[in-house]
Amino acid sequence: MLRVDTYPTHEHNGIKIRRGKALPFGATIVPGGVNFSVFSKHATSCELVLFKKHEKNPFAIIPFPDEFRIGNVFTMMVFDIDYENIEYGYRMDGPYNPREGFWFDKEEILLDPYAKAIGGREVWGKDPDWDDKFQHRSRIIFDDFDWQGDRPLEIDMKDLVIYEAHVRGLTKHPSSEVKYPGTFTAIRDKIPYLKELGINCIELLPVFEFDEFEHSKISKVTGERLMNYWGYSAVGFFAPKAGYAATGKYGMEVDELKNLIKELHKNGIEVILDVVFNHTAEGNEKGPYISYRGIDNKTYYLLTPQGYYYNFSGCGNTLNCNNPIVRNMILDCLRYWAAEYHIDGFRFDLASILSRDQKGAPMVNPPLLEALAHDPVLGKCKLIAEAWDAGGLYQVGSFPAWGRWAEWNGQYRDDIRRFLKGNGDMVGRIIQRVQGSPDLYSDRGPTASINFITCHDGFTLMDLFSYNRKHNDANGENNRDGADENYSWNFGYEGPTDDYGINRERIKQVKNAITILLLSRGIPMILAGDEFGNTQFGNNNAYCQDNEISWLNWELLESNQEIFDYFKKMIEFRKKHPVLRAEQFKTAYNSSGYPEVSWHGQEAWNFDFGASTLTVAVMFAGGAEDYGTEDDQFIYAAINMHWELHGFELPELPEGKDWHVVANTGMIPPEDMWDENNHKKLADQNEVLVTARSIILLTAK
Amino acid sequence: MEIKVNNQDDIKVIKLIGDFDGSSANKVEDNIMPYIENHSRLIFDMGECEYVSSAGLRVLLIIAKKLKSVEGFGVLSNLSEEVQDVMEITGFSHILNSYDTVNEAINYMKKGE
Known part of the structure; x- marks a missing residue:
């Protein structure tokens, strides 16, 4: 059936148009043509600028007749558009007065904030034509x-x-042996590997369109080009990074990413996106016009009373997240990714900014966070906050949650690192962390805590035990960038060494770390490559390194096979023991007749909670009735981070059960970790000897 | 884009020549749809089609679904490696089976009887 509104009413230089629909925003294909809709509260007029793909000059500039404006929305339907072969932008006229927050410039061609695909950077690293006034082109x-x-x-x-994982970093290195390195589709080639490892969720560093050439320069130290490699700087929020797609040059990045997600899902792997709503790529007063600044600066950004950009993000500007317009854009954006891309969850970069009001002050009940927590489309999505910002707000444990939000637990990372390094004062905190951080999340449960020891930001796990100091010279900032507090230790030599003893210690520490991580209640997060001892050569802030510093070196998988095997079996172990994945902080006696979580010293049942010590043991007792397992499960881990051997007296098991060894990080393969069917019964059921800086993991059979 | 149709017994061999993109998508769809009736069998010869855009792939998908609805059958043949990869990467390869040559496709279709 034909609709009566599918006929043009106006014509502009031979192009047929009519008033469009105000909603949805963006460019929407409708019968007969394309509906364009864009918001600006303060613009006095607006033009639609149409280009043939890749062409510098537009083939049409169509002013929106005032009768096409509805409220603060400019709308137009354009007929007979070859939608696949055009790019479009807007020009907006209005006041220019930065002191008042107005930055209109009718010469600037602006990206549509709702662009679903963006041209201009279709092939990663290909030099842009800087003479082109329209760098990021809506499609x-x-x-x-x-x-x-x-x-x-x-x-x-x-x-x-x-x-x-970083989309490009995961497969760009030649050792990854994929046909299209560094792309969405290459991740598909790694699915069998990810399944073997046993993870069930991949969290991708930003995949919204960004400009890898933002702040790009040649390093004075290495002579290499430094890029905006991580991409924590969105150009547009609705478009996937075209340069991450093997088919980006054909404009098919949308389908390529969707196909990747479909394949991951088919293999039981969820996809979480790292999203950056705290700022945009337009930078501060000196930054370029890309979109928001020229469309409605005052709406999109937090401005000081003098009209300058607030910089709570550390990246030049701050998105005005709790302005109703911007709030709706963020909601529209997340709904779009959840509904159209089937995204399973989101991790919000510097999420505390999302809790600031329009003057920058933190709010108790930030409407944006509340709206996200209760949104119908996002109803089953995981919402994870990086609960701090660069403006000094630190909300780990206190991020407004409405029972929905989880957090990156930065305390977990720091406490575990310090304990592993040999700080016995940490032991009280370790007890909290392993239990899921009840001290931080008492009313939210362990699943509010994303536990991690490493992430993209900082040392890799192997580097944590190979370097005392960061080595960021290649970043070209005289090693001033990146965190100084890493709680790392090199075991006596800075960087790679042939010393067998030191290398054994490092591998052992990696295994100790992953053992604690996967025994802890809460949600474990592993940094890609840590499972085979990947190194960034001591760089703890590789945001600009599009080279072998950041790219995972898959050759290490062969040389560090034992690390991979250990990770894999620990993940398997976690999956088989629901008591480790509890949703409540239950520690009291349960149906097993034992306390669900108990702490032990070198003597069983005797741990001094006030002590500073490097020897501690934990026992989990998973009652079969409580957790629906075949039998009661008992797990005991003797953790000795001291530099000497210690004996641990073992808690007595119920009649008929004996302690069996699952893992001993102090041993070399194959005795570091046994297969499920090969767990060896301990000869001495009363005591285990744990060598220096080792963990022995036992189960009862 | 040029479209040539040859009959091989009751099989139609449709040769697409040129770029199959947004500017030719409607033409292909309009030209092919009339061939789709009950149990019709189509082979697309892509040997001289170097580029299939997203709009082109969508036309193939629509043709495939239409064929399925009338218990027809369609296959692709002679795809360049590039086009084959694009289909595989963007999730369109499941829509129509693909054969190296037109003859292989014909043989397969005839055996399928």
């Missing part, structure tokens, strides 16, 4: 991907094992 796509029944997996939060 039009069809959202009709053939999902074949797929939808988000909705894996229980408690069961997640998250793997944090």
Whole structure:
């Protein structure tokens, strides 16, 4: 049936148009043409600028007749558009008075804030034409991907094992042996590997379109080009990074990413996106016009009373997240990614900014965070906050949650690192961390805590035990950038060494770390590559390194096979023991007849909670009735971070059960970790000897 | 884009020549749809089609779904490696089976009887 509104009413230089629909915002394919809709509260007029793909000069500039404006929305339907072969932007006229917050410039061609695809950087690292005034070009796509029944997996939060990866870094290194290195599709080639490892959720560093050339320069130290490699700087929030797609040069990045997500889902792996709503790529007063600044600066950004950009993000500007317009844009954006891309969850970079009001002050009940927590479309999405910002707000444990939000637990990272390094004062905190951080999340449960020891930001796990200091010279900032407090230790030599003893110690520490991480209640997150001892050569802030510093070196998988095997078996172990994945902080006696979580010293049942010590043991007792397992499960881990051997007296088991060895990080393979069917019964059921800086993990059979 | 149709017994061999993109998508769809009736069998010869855009792939998908609805059958043949990769990467490869040559496709279709 034909609609009566599918006929043009106006014509502009031969192009047929009519008033469009105000909603949805953006460019939408409708019968007969494309509907354009863009908001600006303060613009006095607006023009639609149409280009043939890649061409510098537009083939049409169509002013929105005032009768096409509805409220603060400019709308227009344009007929007979070859949607696949055009790019579009807007020009807006209005006051220019930065003191008042107005930055209108009618010469600037602006990206549509709702652009679903963006041209201009289709091939990663290809030098842009800097003479082109329109660098980031809105494109039009069809959202009709053939999902074949797929939808988000909705894996229980408690069961997640998250793997944090950079799309390009994961497969760009030649050793990754994929046909299209560094792309979305190459991740598909790694799915069998990810399944073997046992993770069930991949968290991707930012995949919204960004400009890898932002702040790009040649390093004076290495002579290499420094890039905006991590991409924590969105150009547009609705478009995937075209340069991450093997098919980006054909404008098919949308389908490529959707196909990747479909394949991951088919293999039981969820996808979480790292999203950056705290600032945009437009920078401060000296930054370029890309979109928001020229469309409605005062709406999109937090401004000081003098009209300058607040810089709570540390990146030049701050998005005005709790302005109702921007808030709705963020909601629209997340709903779009959840509904159209089947994204399973989001991790919000510097999320505390999302809790600041329009003057920058933190709010008790930030409307944006509340709206996200209760949104119908996002109803089953994981919401994870990086609960701090660069403006000094630190909300780990106190991020407004409405029972929905989880947090990156920065305390977990720091406490575990310090304990592993040999700080016995940490032991009280270790007890909290292993239990899921009840001190931080008492009313929210362990699943509010994303536990991690390493992430993209900082040392890799192997580097944590190979370097005393950061080595960021290649970043070109005289090693001033990056964190100074790493709680790392090199075991006597800075960097790689041939010393067998030192290398053994490092591998052992890696295993100790992953053992504690996977025994802890809360959600474990692993940094991609840590499972085979990947190194960044001591760089703890590789945000600009598009080279072998950041790219995972898969050759290490062969040389460090034992680390991979250990990770894999520990993940398997966690999956088989629901008591480790509890949703409540239960520690009291349960159906097993034992306390669910108990702490022991070198003497069983005797741990001095006030002591400073490097020897501590934990026992988990998973009652079969409580956790639906075949039999009661008992797990005991003797943790000796002291530099000498210690004996640990073992808690007595119920009649008929004996302690069996699962892992001993002090041993070399194959005796470091046994297969499920090969757990050896301990000859001495009363005591285990744990060598220096080692963990022995036992179960009862 | 040029479209040539040859009959091989009751099989239609449709040769697409040129770029199959947004500017030719409607033409292909309009030209092919009339061939789709009950149990019709189509082979697309892509040997001289070097580029299939997202709009082109969508037309193939629509053709495939239409064929399925009338118990027809369609396959692709002679795809360049590039086009084959693009289909595989963007999740369109499941829509129509693909054969190296037109003859292989014909043989397969005839055996399928």
